[in-house]
Amino acid sequence: MQPSFEDFVAMDAMSPNSQRRPFSIKLWPPSLNTRLMLVDRITNNLSSQSIFTQKYGSLSKEEAAENAKQIEDAAFASANQHYEKEPDGDGSSAVQLYAKECSKQILEVLKRGPRAIEDGEVIKVEKVTRANETFFDISKGQRAFIGAEEAQELLRPLKEPGNSYTKICFSNRSFGLDAAYVAEPILKSLKDQLQEVDLSDFIAGRSEDEALDIMNIFSAALEGCVLKSLNLSNNALGEKGVRAFEKLLKSQSSLEELYLMNNGISKEAARAICELIPSTEKLRVLQFHNNMTGDEGAIAISEVVRCSPLLEDFRCSSTRVESEGGIALSKALLT
Structure with a gap:
């Protein structure tokens, strides 16, 4: 079974430490490496066979990678905004929101379908809404x-x-x-x-x-x-x-x-x-x-x-x- 989005972030927060001393685990923010791993996973979800891609159709690797980056960026911005309102917490609620936003946006992109081609030109899909758009x-x-x-x-x-x-x-x-x-x-x-x-x-x-x-x-x-x-x-x-x-x-x-x-x-x-x-x-x-x-x-x-x-x-x-x-x-x- 693949690890969940939350697992990716939690594993990142639990890196080994050579010195024994009291510490508190902060689950947020995730490292750049964790974010890149998540983008790769979203890309696979958008372009590989699954019950959702069988129903709505899959995206090409190129299009999936483009959407994956937009999805992760938007989800991170939303979760980070949430975390800033509770800086003393361990970040677990931000991680949950991060995962929820990613899952929701993945499904929306699949429902929207791959790019259409009209008169030889690619029509770009609408970008994922960011939390800070006004x-x-x-x-x-x-x-x-x-x-x-x-x-x-x-x-x-x-x-x-x-x-x-x-x-x-x-x-x-x-x-x-x-x-x-x-x-x-x-x-x-x-x-x-x-x-x-x-x-x-x-x-x-x-x-x-x-x-x-x-x-x-x-x-x-x-x-x-x-x-x-x-x-x-x-x-x-x-x-x-x-x-x-x-x-x-x-x-x-x-x-x-x-x-x-x-x-x-x-x-x-x-x-x-x-x-x-x-x-x-x-x-x-x-x-x-x-x-x-x-x-x-x-x-x-x-x-x-x-x-x-x-x-x-x-x-x-x-x-x-x-x-x-x-x-x-x-x-x-x-x-």
Whole structure:
């Protein structure tokens, strides 16, 4: 029977000592030699025959070695971060986490399968998430509708205990109602750490009723986050959409960046924005272009501008604003 991951580390910690003296065994951190041995073992697990590779397929030696290094690095970073929180311990809990993370990531890589080849070019597999990553982004690739199953898979890294994500981007993926229900508890669990949220273009192609329900779910889930940046662009919000985000907007008093581009913002929607956001004292960026605001909407937005003394980046082009609205905005910018 092969030794377990924990055995590798424990054996490393029990190297013979020629002098007899009281000592305490520290199981963490493992030596470089132990880490290299583990990488070799993971490589074999990914490329050799087993019940898992028979089910999901095995990787080539080259691809397996590349993934093995990423897996071990990510697991070590996660376990080391855990150990730093309990430096007086013997490191056994860090070793257990190290082993658990490795096993979990091995299975995920096998489920994902080997690299695909398209038009003669190798498509590289997505790198294993590291414990210290702060930006979670699902916007890459083609626009796509996603349901509950896809949401579970895409958002899995956000459920990892101890993750460090402070910025999320859900743009370019159209969430259905079932996917929104999957995202809801995940977002609630991140309330205390999120600082930047990008929900631009995340309901494309949905009916108005479904889109409003989805926006209400996301708004309630994110209510209370202390955000620095919020992007709700490209969602055809209108007044109904703005008010669907009421809970989220009303809880924001520290925003530094707000993006509401290409949202079909009418004069009524502009008034709703002015009404719902409690404070813009820290706002530095307000991008509002390509809307249907008109003069009356511009007058409402001018109140937001007037109450934003730190504003340095303001865009309001292509909003059907004429002289009356333009004058109101100009005066607000001068205050």
